[in-house]
Amino acid sequence: MAQANSRADVPVTVDEEKCIDGCTLCVDMCPLDSLAIHPETGKAYMHVDECWYCGPCAARCPVDAVTVNIPYLLR
Amino acid sequence: MQIPQVDDRRRLECDVLVVGGGTAGTMAALTAARHGASVLIMEKAHVRHSGALAMGMDGVNNAVVPGKATPEDYVADITVANDGIVNQRTVHRTATRGFEMVQRLESYGVKFEKDEHDEYAVRKVHRSGSYVLPMPEGKEVKKVLYRELRSRKVRANVMMTNRVMPVRVLTEDGRAVGAVGFDTRTGEFVTVSAGAVILAAGACGRLGLPASGYLYGTYENPTNAGDGYAMAYHAGAELSGIECFQINPLIKDYNGPACAYVANPFGGYQVNGEGNRFVDCDYWSGQMMAEVKRELDSSRGPIYLKLSHLPDTTIGEIEGILHTTERPTRGTFHAGRGTDYRERDIEMHISEIGLCSGHSASGVWVDEHARTTVPGLYAAGDMACVPHNYMIGAFVYGDIAGEDAASYAKTAARPELPEDQIEAAHDLIYRPASNPEGPPQPQVEYKLRRFVNDYLQPPKTERYLTLGVEAFERMRVDIAQMGARTPHELMRCAEVTFIRDCAEMAARASLTRTESRWGLYHSRDDLPVQDDANWFCHLNLSKDPSNEQMRFDRRPVAPYIVPVPGFVRPDGVPDAPAPRGTELAEAWR
Ligand SMILES: Cc1cc2nc3c(=O)[nH]c(=O)nc-3n(C[C@H](O)[C@H](O)[C@H](O)COP(=O)(O)OP(=O)(O)OC[C@H]3O[C@@H](n4cnc5c(N)ncnc54)[C@H](O)[C@@H]3O)c2cc1C
Ligand code: SF4
Ligand code: SF4
Numbered sequence: 064m065a066q067a068n069s070r071a072d073v074p075v076t077v078d079e080e081k082c083i084d085g086c087t088l089c090v091d092m093c094p095l096d097s098l099a100i101h102p103e104t105g106k107a108y109m110h111v112d113e114c115w116y117c118g119p120c121a122a123r124c125p126v127d128a129v130t131v132n133i134p135y136l137l138r
Numbered sequence: 139m140q141i142p143q144v145d146d147r148r149r150l151e152c153d154v155l156v157v158g159g160g161t162a163g164t165m166a167a168l169t170a171a172r173h174g175a176s177v178l179i180m181e182k183a184h185v186r187h188s189g190a191l192a193m194g195m196d197g198v199n200n201a202v203v204p205g206k207a208t209p210e211d212y213v214a215d216i217t218v219a220n221d222g223i224v225n226q227r228t229v230h231r232t233a234t235r236g237f238e239m240v241q242r243l244e245s246y247g248v249k250f251e252k253d254e255h256d257e258y259a260v261r262k263v264h265r266s267g268s269y270v271l272p273m274p275e276g277k278e279v280k281k282v283l284y285r286e287l288r289s290r291k292v293r294a295n296v297m298m299t300n301r302v303m304p305v306r307v308l309t310e311d312g313r314a315v316g317a318v319g320f321d322t323r324t325g326e327f328v329t330v331s332a333g334a335v336i337l338a339a340g341a342c343g344r345l346g347l348p349a350s351g352y353l354y355g356t357y358e359n360p361t362n363a364g365d366g367y368a369m370a371y372h373a374g375a376e377l378s379g380i381e382c383f384q385i386n387p388l389i390k391d392y393n394g395p396a397c398a399y400v401a402n403p404f405g406g407y408q409v410n411g412e413g414n415r416f417v418d419c420d421y422w423s424g425q426m427m428a429e430v431k432r433e434l435d436s437s438r439g440p441i442y443l444k445l446s447h448l449p450d451t452t453i454g455e456i457e458g459i460l461h462t463t464e465r466p467t468r469g470t471f472h473a474g475r476g477t478d479y480r481e482r483d484i485e486m487h488i489s490e491i492g493l494c495s496g497h498s499a500s501g502v503w504v505d506e507h508a509r510t511t512v513p514g515l516y517a518a519g520d521m522a523c524v525p526h527n528y529m530i531g532a533f534v535y536g537d538i539a540g541e542d543a544a545s546y547a548k549t550a551a552r553p554e555l556p557e558d559q560i561e562a563a564h565d566l567i568y569r570p571a572s573n574p575e576g577p578p579q580p581q582v583e584y585k586l587r588r589f590v591n592d593y594l595q596p597p598k599t600e601r602y603l604t605l606g607v608e609a610f611e612r613m614r615v616d617i618a619q620m621g622a623r624t625p626h627e628l629m630r631c632a633e634v635t636f637i638r639d640c641a642e643m644a645a646r647a648s649l650t651r652t653e654s655r656w657g658l659y660h661s662r663d664d665l666p667v668q669d670d671a672n673w674f675c676h677l678n679l680s681k682d683p684s685n686e687q688m689r690f691d692r693r694p695v696a697p698y699i700v701p702v703p704g705f706v707r708p709d710g711v712p713d714a715p716a717p718r719g720t721e722l723a724e725a726w727r
């Protein structure tokens with residue numbers, strides 16, 4: 064199959080300055096498993112555009128590094 | 139990714155397997171463990187924040203509190219809201235055991251609203267009785283349940299595997315004996331041998347495509363893709379009322395509730411574009427949804443939840459609930475659009491279709507013991523057909539299932555697991571990984587769910603429903619070619635198969651019931667009349683073991699055990715005496 068990589072605006076952002084090395088809380092809690100630790104930066108990020116804008120990721124972050132925006136198509 | 143061999147797998151064992159650690163599943167596990175069973179909860183997300191209660195709940199929609207309402211009121215209300223087609227024995231259990239459940243949750247630490255006399259502050263939203271009980275600290279409910287599951291006395295008996303997703307129930311001699319699935323992070327293949335299986339996998343919330351086009355912008359938690367419905371179907375269980383869709387009035391685009399249940403007691407209500415009330419009762423029912431759709435389709439649209447007439451402090455209180463619990467990003471959404479409840483009312487629309495017995499009546503057929511028609515297989519919560527069961531019903535039926543399954547499992551034989559079924563499930567799970575270049579899940583799912591909207595969205599007609607069946611048959615080919623590169627993508631691909639199964643069930647059930655019923659939920663434009671002579675019955679579907687085709691059976695409505703004032707049964711079947719003794723909970727004796 065011919066394929067293209069297209070860009071998507073993802074709703075959840077992580078402040079890398081604040082995100083603590085070794086922490087995985089938001090990644091553990093996301094019901095859709097849409098967050099991951101980036102292998103290069105060691106920081107949490109949204110790895111797929113799959114989000115219920117529900118909020119456990121932000122609620123559980125100990126340093127308030129996670130922002131849940133409304134997915135672009137709904138905003 | 140590497141595809142594991144069929145026999146290269148993690149083999150787990152337990153007395154009671156619970157699929158889904160949401161509302162019903164956590165309660166089922168707690169009760170089964172209390173009765174001495176070893177329990178395994180398999181949860182595709184993480185139990186702490188999974189399911190409908192991921193961020194808590196702002197109130198109980200259906201608590202029958204002694205002194206405030208009676209079980210008879212509640213059962214009669216639910217019977218009328220479902221045009222008479224209910225097995226009252228199932229609803230009666232929710233009515234009689236709900237209060238005990240409220241108290242049990244309280245003992246775990248959940249807080250319910252009380253008035254100045256320390257009485258439960260129930261409110262009236264339903265047509266006649268008062269059953270809505272606010273939970274001022276409702277955001278903590280899942281935390282409390284999780285803490286209970288992790289407590290020392292429970293922990294020894296309850297194992298939880300997060301991020302592991304069963305895809306099929308295993309059966310032997312027509313009995314449920316376990317399940318098969320995989321780890322959605324590592325890709326590991328997993329089988330479970332169990333004495334009994336409780337399905338508590340929630341609604342089919344990813345059926346219709348939201349108007350926004352965003353696959354996960356659903357009313358239900360999108361983890362609930364109809365997994366439980368598909369698993370029950372393939373295990374041979376009967377499902378019922380699938381044609382009675384779930385459709386809700388929601389905040390436009392956001393697609394979450396701005397519930398009249400929350401706003402009503404404060405003086406909020408729904409109005410049309412002309413500012414007039416158009417429903418006399420804000421209780422969610424097919425009738426109300428038909429009225430909502432009529433307004434939206436007329437020159438009186440759109441519709442709003444009206445709050446702007448309320449004093450500033452009242453609005454502050456409403457915001458305090460709507461913006462912190464259940465769907466806390468409601469505030470973010472409104473801020474992004476510059477909507478302040480003080481100045482602008484909330485634009486509402488109607489949701490895409492789903493299957494859910496928590497809100498409507500579409501689910502796996504269960505009796506008052508949460509048993510499905512497959513021995514050893516139980517269903518509880520949104521996926522089990524106990525109409526309008528909501529949160530308290532999910533807890534009550536989790537409890538009932540946990541107790542019955544624990545006792546069933548004690549004596550259940552533990553045969554070797556059926557390798558042919560395990561191989562078929564292996565193919566279902568890993569096939570997309572063998573074709574990583576195939577069409578990706580987002581595109582396949584989008585197309586499938588757009589067909590759901592095109593052909594199944596009420597009002598329904600035979601021609602459109604037939605085109606729907608054809609489209610869903612055609613999608614089998616697309617699904618067989620889907621490609622995945624990671625275990626996460628395999629999870630989404632398996633979910634697409636569940637959605638397809640549910641779409642086919644929804645289309646065929648809607649075609650079979652040749653009448654209109656339940657307001658918008660099953661409104662057939664080509665057959666607009668309710669045909670009581672032929673259709674005052676349940677419509678059950680199942681997989682015919684002889685030819686693997688979907689078959690339909692009519693089940694008579696069991697004699698009522700509670701009289702329904704003003705409702706005359708069209709079939710003239712006389713009422714039966716209400717159950718007493720063992721079937722009535724402590725509080726009501
Ligand atoms: C936004 C919203 C607001 C609501 N508001 C109210 C209210 O105010 N009052 C009220 O009484 N009711 C309310 N309800 C209804 C109530 O919350 C539900 O009826 C009830 O919680 C359903 O419980 P459940 O256990 O069936 O589903 P859930 O709690 O959703 O649990 C299902 C679980 O199964 C898991 N799962 C799914 N598929 C699989 C699989 N294949 N393998 C493993 N795990 C799986 C999911 O991750 C989830 O944890 C609301 C529902 C929603 C969605
Ligand atoms: S908002 Fe919900 S779905 Fe989205 S990333 Fe956070 S936890 Fe996951
Ligand atoms: S919870 Fe916060 S600190 Fe922890 S990984 Fe996520 S963003 Fe980083």
